[in-house]
Amino acid sequence: METVKLKKQEPKSFDLAVRKPKVLLLGNGLSRAYNAGSWDHFLDSINRKKDEFPKPNDIKIPMPLKIILLTDNHVGTVMKENKEYFLKGFYDELDKDICLQIRKLFDCDFDYILTTNYSYELEYTVYRDKFTENRLKTMQSYIGIDRAESKYMLHTFNQVNYEGKDIDIWHIHGEARKPDSMIIGSDYYSRLTARVIEETKNSERYDLKEGKNINLISINSWVDALLFGDVYVLGFGYDYSEQDLWWLLNRKANEKIIDKGKTYFYEPGAGEDTRVKKSLLNVFDVVTDGLDMGYKENVDYKSFYKDAINNISKKVKEQG
Secondary structure (H helix, E strand, O other): OOOOOOEEEOOEEEEOOOOOOEEEEEOOHHHHHOOOOHHHHHHHHHOOOOOOOOOHHHOOOOHHHHHHHHOOOOHHHHHHHHHHHHHHHHHHHOOOOHHHHHHHHHOOOOOEEEEOOOOOHHHHHHHHHHOOHHHHHHHEEEEOOOOOOOOOOOOEEEEEEEOOEEEEEEEOOOOOOOHHHOOOOHHHHHHHHHHHHHHOOOHHHEOOOOOOOOOEEEEOOHHHHHHHOEEEEEOOOOOOOOHHHHHHHHHHHOOOOOOOOOEEEEOOOOOHHHHHHHHHHHHOOEEOOOOOOOOOOOOOHHHHHHHHHHHHHHHHHHHO
């Protein structure tokens, strides 16, 4: 299959009164459903304190701090040492049925697919046997800046060609082949949040010249896509440590443009923790009707994701 050359692209513009960007925000929940041990494997591999903490998942602190603890505050070094796992070994362990579900998401015709994953399940689905690190390099594109970013990838994405159509995939917390871009420790999250805040101060992302439609928006970054699009959140649990994305939810709720998009959240769950998270998300105007989808206990996650993807597909088509 022909690949897309590294290039600068022109941003897409949307009149929000007519059609909003359709955006998927995908976390690692889908991958974990099809490979339950992948994240556990990674935590074990980076653990420099095995004698003291042999079971990383038993440590009850926020993940950005847990990573600092497990790596003995050598996060950058450890990520470089383990990047090959997300480039090769990860896919050997992955249940290949996940590709069927990812194809269904591709068929939704999202304008942008955003993922917090460092790994390449999405790109792998397109290229399979021809998936290589070199091919990943040729997919890279960027908008709104002079050159592709190597660290905070607000404007840089991978573009794949799936069944004749280009799909933009944004690794918003970095990607494995660029270890310096991987947002994982608390310091990394804080610095990225600062970049996100700065991005929203850039008046050039609006086409707000006098006499023009205030709803005409140019999407220059994944920050813009989340702020102004209809966003479908799947496999991403909005952990309270994800400060950049919580800040954006708050910013979106306060956005003055009348025709801004909605955010739709899908996650199975029950109990007090779920009720509190749902209530907090509702404060930020997030639609949580798909939060449990009838799943209360002993969730079959593969079934849940199949149902959620079917529901998302239906909603996206209804919205046009």
